[in-house]
Amino acid sequence: MLDAAVAVFSRRGFHLASMDDIAEVAGVSKPMIYAYLGSKEELFIACIRREGQRLMKVITAAVPAGLTRDERLYRGLLAFFEFVTAHRDGWIVLYRQARVHGSFAGEIAAARERVIVMVAALLARSSGDDGHARAMPIAHAVVGAAEALSDWALAHPEETPDALTTRLVALLRSG
Amino acid sequence: MLDAAVAVFSRRGFHLASMDDIAEVAGVSKPMIYAYLGSKEELFIACIRREGQRLMKVITAAVPAGLTRDERLYRGLLAFFEFVTAHRDGWIVLYRQARVHGSFAGEIAAARERVIVMVAALLARSSGDDGHARAMPIAHAVVGAAEALSDWALAHPEETPDALTTRLVALLRSG
Amino acid sequence: MLDAAVAVFSRRGFHLASMDDIAEVAGVSKPMIYAYLGSKEELFIACIRREGQRLMKVITAAVPAGLTRDERLYRGLLAFFEFVTAHRDGWIVLYRQARVHGSFAGEIAAARERVIVMVAALLARSSGDDGHARAMPIAHAVVGAAEALSDWALAHPEETPDALTTRLVALLRSG
Amino acid sequence: MLDAAVAVFSRRGFHLASMDDIAEVAGVSKPMIYAYLGSKEELFIACIRREGQRLMKVITAAVPAGLTRDERLYRGLLAFFEFVTAHRDGWIVLYRQARVHGSFAGEIAAARERVIVMVAALLARSSGDDGHARAMPIAHAVVGAAEALSDWALAHPEETPDALTTRLVALLRSG
DNA sequence: TATGAATGAGCCTTCATTCAT
DNA sequence: GATGAATGAAGGCTCATTCAT
Numbered sequence: 001m002l003d004a005a006v007a008v009f010s011r012r013g014f015h016l017a018s019m020d021d022i023a024e025v026a027g028v029s030k031p032m033i034y035a036y037l038g039s040k041e042e043l044f045i046a047c048i049r050r051e052g053q054r055l056m057k058v059i060t061a062a063v064p065a066g067l068t069r070d071e072r073l074y075r076g077l078l079a080f081f082e083f084v085t086a087h088r089d090g091w092i093v094l095y096r097q098a099r100v101h102g103s104f105a106g107e108i109a110a111a112r113e114r115v116i117v118m119v120a121a122l123l124a125r126s127s128g129d130d131g132h133a134r135a136m137p138i139a140h141a142v143v144g145a146a147e148a149l150s151d152w153a154l155a156h157p158e159e160t161p162d163a164l165t166t167r168l169v170a171l172l173r174s175g
Numbered sequence: 176m177l178d179a180a181v182a183v184f185s186r187r188g189f190h191l192a193s194m195d196d197i198a199e200v201a202g203v204s205k206p207m208i209y210a211y212l213g214s215k216e217e218l219f220i221a222c223i224r225r226e227g228q229r230l231m232k233v234i235t236a237a238v239p240a241g242l243t244r245d246e247r248l249y250r251g252l253l254a255f256f257e258f259v260t261a262h263r264d265g266w267i268v269l270y271r272q273a274r275v276h277g278s279f280a281g282e283i284a285a286a287r288e289r290v291i292v293m294v295a296a297l298l299a300r301s302s303g304d305d306g307h308a309r310a311m312p313i314a315h316a317v318v319g320a321a322e323a324l325s326d327w328a329l330a331h332p333e334e335t336p337d338a339l340t341t342r343l344v345a346l347l348r349s350g
Numbered sequence: 351m352l353d354a355a356v357a358v359f360s361r362r363g364f365h366l367a368s369m370d371d372i373a374e375v376a377g378v379s380k381p382m383i384y385a386y387l388g389s390k391e392e393l394f395i396a397c398i399r400r401e402g403q404r405l406m407k408v409i410t411a412a413v414p415a416g417l418t419r420d421e422r423l424y425r426g427l428l429a430f431f432e433f434v435t436a437h438r439d440g441w442i443v444l445y446r447q448a449r450v451h452g453s454f455a456g457e458i459a460a461a462r463e464r465v466i467v468m469v470a471a472l473l474a475r476s477s478g479d480d481g482h483a484r485a486m487p488i489a490h491a492v493v494g495a496a497e498a499l500s501d502w503a504l505a506h507p508e509e510t511p512d513a514l515t516t517r518l519v520a521l522l523r524s525g
Numbered sequence: 526m527l528d529a530a531v532a533v534f535s536r537r538g539f540h541l542a543s544m545d546d547i548a549e550v551a552g553v554s555k556p557m558i559y560a561y562l563g564s565k566e567e568l569f570i571a572c573i574r575r576e577g578q579r580l581m582k583v584i585t586a587a588v589p590a591g592l593t594r595d596e597r598l599y600r601g602l603l604a605f606f607e608f609v610t611a612h613r614d615g616w617i618v619l620y621r622q623a624r625v626h627g628s629f630a631g632e633i634a635a636a637r638e639r640v641i642v643m644v645a646a647l648l649a650r651s652s653g654d655d656g657h658a659r660a661m662p663i664a665h666a667v668v669g670a671a672e673a674l675s676d677w678a679l680a681h682p683e684e685t686p687d688a689l690t691t692r693l694v695a696l697l698r699s700g
Numbered sequence: 701t702a703t704g705a706a707t708g709a710g711c712c713t714t715c716a717t718t719c720a721t
Numbered sequence: 722g723a724t725g726a727a728t729g730a731a732g733g734c735t736c737a738t739t740c741a742t
Binding site for chain 1: 186188189191315319326346
């Protein structure tokens, strides 16, 4: 049911996606959706939350402790691009649809911030709070670059996650 | 009148923005908007077009010929950050809202792509078509990084466009 | 100006005819129409009234006293069909458009009744009130037949008024 | 629901009839009408179609084969007058409203023409295509006469369909 | 006097949301 | 528990009508 919602939201956008569409794709009746997931907004937030958690889990798993900073950055980006490639719909909901509507700003900001904080931790040279604070704007930039590159990759399906990672790492090597 | 439309579209998004809202903010009656700007879609396109042209003009003016590549990149990014800082609404319409709605694909592709193409031209080492094509994904990444940095700067008003530019250039210098 | 109104009403119907259209065809500005002819309803009524009077005048002139009943009937019908053929627009307003809208029922009924009374007078054998009263339903039928034949003729422009008259007279000869 | 639509269309005309009116008369909410009958145009067409079929069925049933031409004409007209008397609204929609709106030309041509074609078939002496074509204008005239007589009868409630039929047949007997 | 410019009001249509079954 | 059926509310768009110039 959430899968259906993600698929429809991704394809049509929040407003053009009607509850009828989602119910039909899910193969259940509309009142079921209301019973289990609540209103349309709540449904959309549930989508954001699930996709965000999936993304976090994938990245977290990809960057175990005990690696060099560059290695962790490479693997983290690779995991990110792999997720985007494998979960087109989820990514589109997260990146394109969700950011449009002020109502979901909180939810999406939270999901995004989690990723950025993790990247900032990767980037910080010194491990203190100060180093982390200085790394935050850079982390924002890196995540923004990765997102934009993913967005570009939507129109270039032949790009592999590896290639994307290589491109971005090359751009950032001196950072 | 277009200003009102940009403000409302930026704040509420295309679908949640009602023509009544826009008319009220503009201080005119709805039929006036239809008389001068046409349907809601046409109005949205007019917004995209104007903001896109403004942004292009600002950046173009900032990167005269006869400068080194680094100098041009620096000045271009600075102009970009200045525009985003000064025209928050216009930028949001251009970057966030416009991407969601497939109907406007043509207009948006034209408006947004122009900026990215220009950045790609700045970045391309070799000046042939091939170099340009290879620079495109990088240009997307750079613009994405700049946008994310702008977003972050919204929560840090003490950051000047100069500082933002310096940060990003430092990150990218080796690209 | 009335000519323009009749033309537009005839072509588009009362509701689809906009005051803008009429003003444009008339070559004047909208407020002029309001100044001279009043509201849209009043304008339509003015059209009905003028076309109705024209029709009456034409028929009246065609049936002078001193002819046989059959002769008068023939000439009256001929005049009617000639009017319809020559003033397509006026006739359409009168017959097709005006009868649709309850608001104009009074005006159109009055115009129509005048013609019918005249036909009843033609048909009445005895000249007293009684003969006239008995002729009324027949007059209605005759006028209805003539109208329907005219309506049919709109789609058959090759039909001359003479031919139409001949057809109808043949149908009614024994009446 | 269709009954309500026919009633409102008959009384107010296509354009003045609002979907709100129809919904209220029908005792349902507007979306129901859209769910079952579609748009306003489709609703109007549905009305035309149903009333046309009803009229055709009544007349067809009244003129079985194996009767003389005069007998069939008499019975056909009688059935027609009975229908008009009993289904005033339906007849008005069919005859008056439907002719105004070009958009419905196809549907109307189909519905109204069927009746006239049937009358033409009754009237045609020779049964070939040629005889039929020649009978068409006469059929229009006859139907027009019948309609006008019906109109007149509305103001004379004491007139029975029988009496009306007798009057018209007398007028036409020599046709 | 003549008009460009402006608007109030209304209509068709859709959709998130909820009962009665 | 699941759904078919129903609706309140709102939005895009148009047009008859009127001032200020």
